[in-house]
Amino acid sequence: MQFTINKDRLVASVGDVMKAVSSRTTIPILTGIKIVVTSEGVTFTGSDSDISIESFIPTEEDGNENIHVEAEGSIVLQAKFFSEIVKKLPQEKVHITVGERFSTKIKSGTAEFNLNGLDPEEYPQLPQINEEKLFRLPTDLLKHMIRQTVFAVSTSETRPILTGVSWKLENNTLTSVATDSHRLALRSAPIDTEQGDLTFSNVVIPGKSLNELNKILDETDELIDIVVTENQVLFKAKHLLFFSRLLEGNYPDTSKLIPEDKKTNIVVSTRELLQAIERASLLAREGRNNVVKFSTISGNDIEISSDSPEIGKVFEQVTCTSIEGEDLKISFSAKYMMDALKAVDSTEISVNFTGAMRPFVLRPEGHNSILQLILPVRTY
Amino acid sequence: MQFTINKDRLVASVGDVMKAVSSRTTIPILTGIKIVVTSEGVTFTGSDSDISIESFIPTEEDGNENIHVEAEGSIVLQAKFFSEIVKKLPQEKVHITVGERFSTKIKSGTAEFNLNGLDPEEYPQLPQINEEKLFRLPTDLLKHMIRQTVFAVSTSETRPILTGVSWKLENNTLTSVATDSHRLALRSAPIDTEQGDLTFSNVVIPGKSLNELNKILDETDELIDIVVTENQVLFKAKHLLFFSRLLEGNYPDTSKLIPEDKKTNIVVSTRELLQAIERASLLAREGRNNVVKFSTISGNDIEISSDSPEIGKVFEQVTCTSIEGEDLKISFSAKYMMDALKAVDSTEISVNFTGAMRPFVLRPEGHNSILQLILPVRTY
Structure with a gap:
């Protein structure tokens, strides 16, 4: 050579x-x-x-x-x-x-x-891939799908299947879901398939694989080919092949977790809410598990607060674009909320609550392809 | 308040x-x-x-x-x-x-x-400083003096005095010396004193203090006041006071370590020698203590080499501006050599050897205010 x-x-x-x-x-x-x-x-x-x-x-x-x-x-x-x-x-x-x-x-x-x-x-042979189930999507869309879901995978090996992101393809729509059972991230996107009727489900890709893939791929709109087999997924970009094994086991059905009813709904600036949570988190992370409190107060105002007896307390009002429905006091993990707000690429978000002890849902204002769900923490 | x-x-x-x-x-x-x-x-x-x-x-x-x-x-x-x-x-x-x-x-x-x-x-009171021994120098010069010496302090507490940089003021020249007993860095500079006859010696400032001071000071030519007392040094910049305690004990007399005679002298591009050492170090650091070999070969060429039986070997020729004196084979720590070459702010350096087992000295070509001394390692 x-x-x-x-x-x-x-x-x-x-x-x-x-x-x-x-x-x-x-x-x-x-x-x-x-x-x-x-x-x-x-x-x-x-x-x-x-x-x-x-x-x-x-x-x-x-x-x-x-x-x-x-x-x-x-x-x-x-x-x-x-x-x-x-x-x-x-x-x-x-x-x-x-x-x-x-x-x-x-x-x-x-x-x-x-x-x-x-x-x-x-040197071991690379997996032999049968290219039967092939579809493609723009590389930057794939990168967004990864970034908007992968942070929510479980880091614990107690339920190994939750360390992966579950992919499903149905009606030409690819849906990507990750959950660690305290919060859930979902992103869907329309895709091109060679065969119009390609479907699959329960394709669970290790979170680590997707993180590495995201680092390698450039932010371009060139199409990337994706081939799914029983135990492998292959990403084919220009001059680059990326193989990952899939996780074995059945991914839980998460569709029933997402509440359909509405009790309190707010629309608010993503950036303003994120920054208020970040400030409250400065004290909250010293105390019980980084928990912040959220409450509707009057008119279109909400209050974000947290306290840590040793250090002190913090509270802040944020004026929303709109508040509809019942008054609410709820507590949640500042980290989960910050992760979710960073993943929603939207100037304004809509947050839908169905009571202080029920999961609540964040969606970008205006479209439905991204959903972030968070379970509250009992403090009030 | x-x-x-x-x-x-x-x-x-x-x-x-x-x-x-x-x-x-x-x-x-x-x-x-x-x-x-x-x-x-x-x-x-x-x-x-x-x-x-x-x-x-x-x-x-x-x-x-x-x-x-x-x-x-x-x-x-x-x-x-x-x-x-x-x-x-x-x-x-x-x-x-x-x-x-x-x-x-x-x-x-x-x-x-x-x-x-x-x-x-x-809250404890800050040290009361008698401003009898005061002198000043440009802030950027102070930063250079720190950067060119402080890396050579000892990191071991076996001889605590060597964890500091020793300052001496004599004949309006400030001399800063650091050594860990395997290598030595010296930088001197002319300075302004309020009193023309200000002298001191054995002022040993902890390396850690100088590193923190260097981080705070801006790269400006504004003068900074320096006050030395028996057990404290005070740096006075605009709106900023920086106090450090001094190390107790007698700093060793390092002047006798610096060889006066010449056996082999080379003048070489600092950057070319540094890069060759960096490459040799890639393998050397796996082996015995990151040691590289240096030898004069023919004409104005030297060879830098290193080998690590498990991994492989590397050799490289560097053409010098001049080589004078005896042929030489010598081995030394790649890390000490890289530290020294980075501290010498000069396009070309002169390296003076007095035999394979004696310390050698690097000086910027053209002036004498910086000196870097390294003890060789026995391998040949």
Whole structure:
């Protein structure tokens, strides 16, 4: 194996596949990055066996030569060292040559590294994916769907299925739901399918996988292909493949949790409510579990307050656009409320309460594709 | 105590004095910030008993009103909460009022915090400083002196005196020295003194104090006053006082460590040598103590190399501006060399070796006010 490559492209691809590499793996070869060179280009692979990422650099692109291949072949190099070395190389051109016993020479300018490589035959095969269930959506929409739901997954392993985000495709609408059983985040979006009648449900993607995927994808409106199989999901962007295993088990039916009736409804500036909660949280997080109090007071005003006997107390009035229905006093986790308000991309939000002890729902004012549900805390 | 203050000024002053506050103090009142209001302005104080910082905001400045004082007085507020609260306040105007039993109201817009304050009479007095030994230097020069020496202090408490930087003033030249007994950093500068014949020596300032001072001071050429007493040093900038205790004990005489003779002398680009060392360090830090090898090879070339049997090896040639004297092979800590090269603000440096087992000296090419000395490691 022998080739010359542009340093910036090398650094970018190695950086992407590094996101799948874990230093705490039990499979030693997975601490490495696999490099495969053909006349078409160079493929880099990183994996922790849950997530696998493949990045491809074509030899030629738009008439420019990215790579000059002198000999095809493959190698596995220690990810930790290889990724740091490529970033520090002195020149734009990098020559990589594999010699005897996997010894690999990386040369740039007058700097020369000799790394002990590993046998590429030992590197596990990536999952074979049957592309039957394929659909696509714009990359930026996928990123929004991830950001607006993934924070609500459970961080506890007591119910492993809740550490994932559940995807369902029905009537050309993709619905993404996450819950840790104290709060729930839902985002839906219309999508294009190759086959008009594609449906699936109970596709549960680990929260960690979606977080890593979100870091790699650029904020662009280019379409990304998504393939769902029984135990894997594959995201196919330009020159990038991202595989994640799916969680096994049945995701709970969350549709019944969402209250239909209305007792108190407010419409308020998302930013003003968020900032008031952030201030109340400064004291609340010292006390009982970061709980703040919310109450309707008079006219269109609500009061956000919290107290911590040791430190002091805080209260603040926020004027709403409208308040309808019964007076209300309710308490909830400041953290859950801040997470939800940050996820709702909307200047104004509508909050629908159905009593002090029942879950309440936040929706962006004007559309229904985002829903955030929070369970209150008993304090009044 | 009652006053109205501009939020930005409040945030800046509280941020400055916070740098002296430690949450791990054994004196409970020192977890607070002291606020004293007079008709002249407001003074904030933070201290961990080693370092004390005082920030003053005048009621009026350049014809603008910073503060409107309604009642003089003083209070101590929990630093951790007070500093976070002021940053999050919604409006530009902040009203602070102390009521009964030190209860303090902080109001901005419709947000109101009530904090349990502490008795200001319990707050320790700042050291009384006799301003006999006073000199001044530009703030940016002081910052450079700190940055170019403080990294070399010892982090171990086995010889506490070495955790400080030693200052000496003689013949209107201030000399600052730090050493951890494996390397030494020295910076000298001419200074203005009120009294032409001011001299002192063995003024040892804790490294931690200088690091905090460096963070607070702006990069400006305004003069800063420095007052040295037997056990304290006081830095007086505009509206800011920074007190630090001095370390007790005798700082070792380091002048004899610096070799006078020359066996091998190189002049080289600081950046090229630094980058080559950084690359060699990528593998060296896995092996024996981050040691890299240096050898003169032929003509004006040197080779930097390192190897780590598990991972691989690296070597690189650097072309020097000049090499004079004997051939040399020497090994040293990559970290010490990188620290020294970063501290020498010069495009080219001169490195003077007096043999493979003797300390070597780096100086900026062209002047003598900075000196970095490193002890080699035996490997050849």
